[in-house]
Amino acid sequence: MNSKLKKALAAIFIFCTAHTIVHAEPIKLTYDGKTHPYDLLPINLYINNQPIATTIMPPIQLGERVLVPAREVFEPMGATVEWKADEEKVYVYDQTSLLVLEVNAPEAFVNGQIKLLDMPPKIINDKLMIPIRFISEQLGYGVIWQGETRNVLIDKPVTVPKETLPIPEEAIPVEQTPPTQNLENTLNNISYVHNENTLILEKPSRLSINDISVIDLFRERKIIVNLNGDYSDFFYEGHLVSQEGRIKNVSVSYNGGTQLIIDTFTISAVNIYEVGNQIHIQFVKPSEKYSQIVVIDAGHGGSDPGARSASGIMEKELNIRYAMDVYQLLLNNPHLKVYMTRETDVKPSLQERAIWSNEIGAHLFVSIHNNSINNPAVNGTETFYFSNPDDPRSEYFAKMIQANMVQGLGMTDRKAKAGNGLFVLKNTTMPAVLLEIGFMSNVQDLDKLTQPDFSPRLAQIIYDSIMAYFESGYHLMQ
């Protein structure tokens, strides 16, 4: 049979059987460490009515989602696609949007906000495949799925409001409502009310609410509740898995005392209270619990030393020393809640620093760095802020803390200035500053920066500036 005839027959076959499941020649897909047969019919992509053919991999349907080769699809749409193999992350960005997705990770980073994906990027047959609907919509395109012809139509700009787009019968659901009662629970005497984000513990008679303590591992989105006593006979050792509310997983184990280890979907704070014969542990967004939250970000860390002095001092060491001194002062103030992006010599990514701060709903973000330049004469302190004509709070705080540092430390005043290109300033949603305390490439500055009393003095100035900012009430303005 010649190929034209084959195609014609295939087309008729497809047409006649559009309402039955039709399979194509099976191919093999390797992903998630396994090989899977795949025999769904090809998917046709159209961007602004132009067909797009991909060469390295065809579009692949997994469940109700379509994955496409990242570069081949999104670069013709005017976006830049960068693959960072060591982090297994893909960056997709254009003039207005930045998306960071991680292979097999359910969370995506979109313009400083975290969004949940029901289909993460995958490595299929050694090729990076990313979810076409999610990425397109985040970049401002409209997406239509035509199930009968297996066409994906991507258009920009969207001229019709999204709500009124005709939704084909076999449309890929835009938002799938998660099934209710999606809860697995092998624990005894513990239940979860997802719409109130509350774990309810029946109270063993020996347990007092005063014995309960909490460890907040927010960077892992994990909270450990210590019951200070062995209640494994009462709660059993087991787990609870949920797909709703803030709680993802609870496991109870015994580790010198009964521990509830709770994984949350997003960073959460807890309120614990006694209701009759029950203990209620409620999970809330941190900004729902605390009215003054500051994130202290020690720049660099781990494999990233930052600047380095001629004598081998690394910026990351100075940054963490100063940041931890600020942390100690803030910890002692009960009116204020502080979160650290790192407390040790580790390297959170810039995305993580921004994501955490946004998820927390912090009211102020302070990043601590030190400078270096190849001209050894250059010295002084400078503060960067995100300049936004509609929100002067970053600039206000930057100018205040800059003046305080220059005056209190006797450094050269290099001024507070707009630094809108700086990742953590651009991608955090709260007033944010980045401090460049001094120049490690300048002998006089470096001498000051490394004096034993410098860090406590600097920390006090940063602390006082943060307090003055909150006391001014400026953080409430917008």
Ligand SMILES: [Zn+2]
């Ligand atoms: Zn730095």
